[in-house]
Amino acid sequence: MTPRTVRVxxxxxxxxxxxxxxxxxxxxxxGLPLIFKDELGPDLGLENAAGGAATASxxxxxxxxxxxxxxxxxxxLFFDRDQPIVKxxxxxxxxxxxxxxxxxVFDIRTGRQIDVPQPNEGFMYxxxxxxxxxxAGVKGTLFLGLMGVLxxxxxxxxxxxxxxxxxxxxxxVVRRGSGRHRTWLDLHNLLGIVTLAWFGxxxxxxxxNTLAAPIxxxxxxxxxxxxxxQAKPVENEDRRASIDDVLREVRAAVPGMNVMTVAxxxxxxxxPSHVAVFLTGSTPLTSRILKPALVDASSGAVVAVRDMPxxxxxxxxxxxxxxxxxxxxxxxxxxxxxxxxTIVVLISGLYLWWGKRRRRSGVAASExxxxxx
Amino acid sequence: MSGFRRQWLWPLILAASTVFGLVAALVGExxxxxxxxxxxxxxxxxxxxxCLTPSRRDDKSPSVVGRSGKWSGSEDRRW
Numbered sequence: 001m002t003p004r005t006v007r008v009x010x011x012x013x014x015x016x017x018x019x020x021x022x023x024x025x026x027x028x029x030x031g032l033p034l035i036f037k038d039e040l041g042p043d044l045g046l047e048n049a050a051g052g053a054a055t056a057s058x059x060x061x062x063x064x065x066x067x068x069x070x071x072x073x074x075x076x077l078f079f080d081r082d083q084p085i086v087k088x089x090x091x092x093x094x095x096x097x098x099x100x101x102x103x104x105v106f107d108i109r110t111g112r113q114i115d116v117p118q119p120n121e122g123f124m125y126x127x128x129x130x131x132x133x134x135x136a137g138v139k140g141t142l143f144l145g146l147m148g149v150l151x152x153x154x155x156x157x158x159x160x161x162x163x164x165x166x167x168x169x170x171x172x173v174v175r176r177g178s179g180r181h182r183t184w185l186d187l188h189n190l191l192g193i194v195t196l197a198w199f200g201x202x203x204x205x206x207x208x209n210t211l212a213a214p215i216x217x218x219x220x221x222x223x224x225x226x227x228x229x230q231a232k233p234v235e236n237e238d239r240r241a242s243i244d245d246v247l248r249e250v251r252a253a254v255p256g257m258n259v260m261t262v263a264x265x266x267x268x269x270x271x272p273s274h275v276a277v278f279l280t281g282s283t284p285l286t287s288r289i290l291k292p293a294l295v296d297a298s299s300g301a302v303v304a305v306r307d308m309p310x311x312x313x314x315x316x317x318x319x320x321x322x323x324x325x326x327x328x329x330x331x332x333x334x335x336x337x338x339x340x341x342t343i344v345v346l347i348s349g350l351y352l353w354w355g356k357r358r359r360r361s362g363v364a365a366s367e368x369x370x371x372x373x
Numbered sequence: 374m375s376g377f378r379r380q381w382l383w384p385l386i387l388a389a390s391t392v393f394g395l396v397a398a399l400v401g402e403x404x405x406x407x408x409x410x411x412x413x414x415x416x417x418x419x420x421x422x423x424c425l426t427p428s429r430r431d432d433k434s435p436s437v438v439g440r441s442g443k444w445s446g447s448e449d450r451r452w
Contacts, residue, residue, distance in 0.1 A: 162384070167376060171383040172424035190424055193384045194417045197391035285399050320399060327398035330411045337418055 006164050013157035014353060020150040021346050027144070027206070028343045030131040035324055035332050035339070037124055042116045044083060046107060056111030058086065058243045064113065065090055065104045072102070076269075077243070077262040081280070081287060084108050087119075094266035138213045145210030151203045155196065162193050181355050188348040191341050198338050199345075205318035215315050219308070220268060227294045227304040228271045241300030243275070250277045250293050253302040257281060260290065265297045273297055284326050289316045383420070390416045 001009075033040060062074050065088040072090040079086050086108050089101035098120075105114040119125065133140035166173075166189055174186040192199075247259055257279035263269035270276040275297050278290040290312070293305040308316070320326040324335030394413035397406045 163380065167380060170379060172420065174425065191421060194387055194420050196384065197388035198395070198414070198417065201392070201395055283402055317399075321395060327407055327410050331398060331407075331414065334411060334414045334418065338414075341418070341421065 001160075001164050006161070009157050009160045013154060013161055016150045016157060017154040017349050018353065020147040020154065021350055023144065023147040024151050025343065025346050027131055027147075028339055028346065030127045032336060032339055033124065033127050034131060035336050037128075038082070038325070039329070039332075040124060044085060044105070044114055044116065046083065046085070046114075056106070056108055058108075058247070061086065061088055061104075061106045061111060061113075062243065064106075068104060069102060073264075075101075075264055075267045079108070079258070079260050081258075081260070085114065094264065095268060141210045141213065145207050148203055148207035148210060152200070152207065155192075155200050155203060158192050159196060162189060165189055181352070184348050184351055184355075188345060188352060191345045191348070195338055195341050195345065199342050201321055202324075205322040208315055208318040209322055212315060215311055216268075219312055223292075223306070223309060224269070224271065224276070224294075227292070227306060228274055231274065231294070231296060231303040239298040241296075241298060245300045246275055246295050246297075247277065249300050249302050250279070250295060254279055254291070254293060254305055257291065258287075270294075274303060284320070285317070288320050288326075289313055387417050387420060390414075 058077065062077075065074055066072065069090040072092060073094055074088055074090055075094045075096070076089055077086055078089070084107060086106050088104045088106060089098075090104070091101050101120065103116075103118055103120075105116050106112065107114060129135050132144075134144065136143070165185075169186075172190055174190060175182045243262065247262070250259065251257075258281075259277055260280050261269075261278040263276040263278070265272050265274060267276075269278075271294075273296070275295045277293045277295060279293060280287045280290060290308055291305065292308065294303045295301065296303055307313070324331055390413040394410045394416075397413065398410035401407075401409070
């Protein structure tokens with residue numbers, strides 16, 4: 001690499017890092033507690049029900065949730081991947097902002113209501129919103145996505161610079177006793193190159209995750225419209241099939257899959273006359289990939305079932321690789337430690353830039369004073 | 374050992390092991406894959422520990438490291 005090329009890479013690395021470092025630090029710090037969101041979440045106090053099958057009526061749970069919140073509607077049902085529970089949100093309308101939802105949680109085996117704090121308040125919610133969108137909605141998410149792109153550029157340029165900066169050393173050497181700057185530079189190089197693949201994957205999948213809203217819009221505009229066009233005209237729009245019957249039909253049409261989310265008619269993920277049911281598989285990978293089934297809301301008949309398009313599948317696959325929640329508690333601990341290492345890389349980069357800036361301004365000041373004499 | 378291997382062998386091994394660990398827990402089913410994932414993803418952390426242990430530091434520093442036995446410091450100045 002020629003000196004000029006090194007200068008160009010240094011410039012790219014310096015400025016791409018500087019612009020995104022504060023946000024990258026924020027994402028690393030807020031991401032740390034989010035890794036353990038299941039462990040830090042409320043104790044559900046689930047008793048061991050015989051058999052463990054979902055036998056309680058969902059229709060009854062919805063009625064109870066609505067009775068507790070008069071005048072509100074139930075737009076969705078959210079099932080849990082790991083626990084036998086369903087979260088029943090209520091909101092003023094079917095298209096209300098999810099941030100305004102009030103959640104009630106039920107044991108799907110017994111129908112017992114579980115008293116838990118609202119997921120959209122408290123410390124973890126603040127961490128989540130800071131990590132997700134800086135409390136600025138889709139604009140905030142897309143802004144963080146842009147910062148993520150800069151972070152990926154910073155990682156790539158850092159790899160390009162690793163070669164010329166370490167070519168005289170054995171791998172992993174951290175010089176001590178020859179200046180704080182050199183020690184931090186070596187530490188920055190070592191920690192950066194060692195965590196390169198992990199940080200690269202987490203940053204890149206984070207960028208993909210920020211595209212969730214556009215991906216949802218694309219799915220709604222294309223696939224959802226196509227699926228609903230397969231349905232016959234609804235004969236009796238006032239009639240509503242029981243959600244228990246709807247799920248029975250769906251499970252018969254798509255055996256071996258688990259219901260994760262139900263979107264009721266009128267929500268952005270269904271149509272005015274269809275219920276959308278989102279299913280997942282049982283393996284670590286397929287449990288992340290949603291498969292939608294569209295059901296006629298009046299008759300309960302399954303209208304269409306299809307796989308998600310490639311861009312949605314890319315989003316679903318990127319989520320576990322970003323969150324690190326797919327390999328048990330040991331993986332979460334490793335994830336957290338790698339996150340801490342990344343924080344040191346970011347801080348050391350900032351320190352190196354600041355130190356160089358101070359040295360330069362010190363040299364300039366001494367030159368000025370010497371000329372002045 | 375050639376300069377390229379000396380410099381890039383471990384980074385490449387660690388990157389490959391990390392990617393394997395990330396994919397193993399996602400695609401593989403069963404405790405074996407989980408164990409492999411934990412082991413391979415721990416390698417970067419263990420490498421950091423190994424590089425920062427006092428015995429290694431004493432071997433390599435504060436003396437200058439390089440084939441010529443001299444450190445020009447030009448790389449540092451570029452930073």
